Amino acid sequence: MRMTGPVERVLTAFLSDPAAPRYGYDLMKAARLPSGTLYPLLARLEQQKLVGSAWETPQQEGERPRKYYRLTGEGVRIARLELAQASARRQRAPARPGRPAPGSLG
């Protein structure tokens, strides 16, 4: 799995409560991703067996069943590992020299 920004955001959203079922729209809001990015990403995670999906039973008559997603056991393990590695990589990376503040030296 290649750790891109969107993947990182989706995994972070899942890990905020790994046991909770997450709908597409719910994940869109949590990860701040548009549907055109989120759904292909979920499909790839599902192909890799990191995410499982199921259809909910509608609570009320006339309501449409929605599909929800959840990290698999393996998905939780890999997501935690990948996010930790990504965080470590960011800490190791040298900080970019920023623009000096007005009035400061350098």
Added chain:
Amino acid sequence: MRGERRLLRLGECLVRQACRRLPQEIREEHYREWAAELPAILHDPQVRPAPWRAVRMLVYAADTLRGTALTPGWVRGPRSRLSVAGDLLFWVAALVLVAFNSWSVAQAPGDWQEYLLPAWSVLFVAYLIRKRVHPVGRMTALLYTGSTLTLVAWNAAQGNWLNYVFAALVFIPLPILLLAWWLRVAMPARGRHALRDSG
């Protein structure tokens, strides 16, 4: 919300359009999944005011069109003869424009307008290349068509007879191509009724 059913229908229409591009075996499930989120977006109490929810829902539905091209299993369907002919026509027009505009620059290197036109025609070729690499480009095509028409009309207004020829080349086939595109998008197509029934 007023007009809620119409909005939902429009959203469903966009999602259906997106799903038509998916393989048959995953099409129905994706349509059910994506269309089921539309009422949830439209009734989301966290998003206010109501018109903003409607915009979000339509953006969600429209973006699934982009998403289908990135979904695993997506395959470009067989292309119609009209589509192939349209592409060929655009390629010929683009290459002729590049050649003619480059020739014009060579003839009158001092005129700034002559530099603008080759740059624009190279953009035309770049668009066609992009379209080959990435198939999601209908909106870009419409935007580009609009700018093409504007530019051609502006050129024709300058009074150069050659520009009238180019104007005719663009004005005559474009409405036909746009009508064909609209017919393909808006009219019932294979698999659409199955999706409607299942949704």
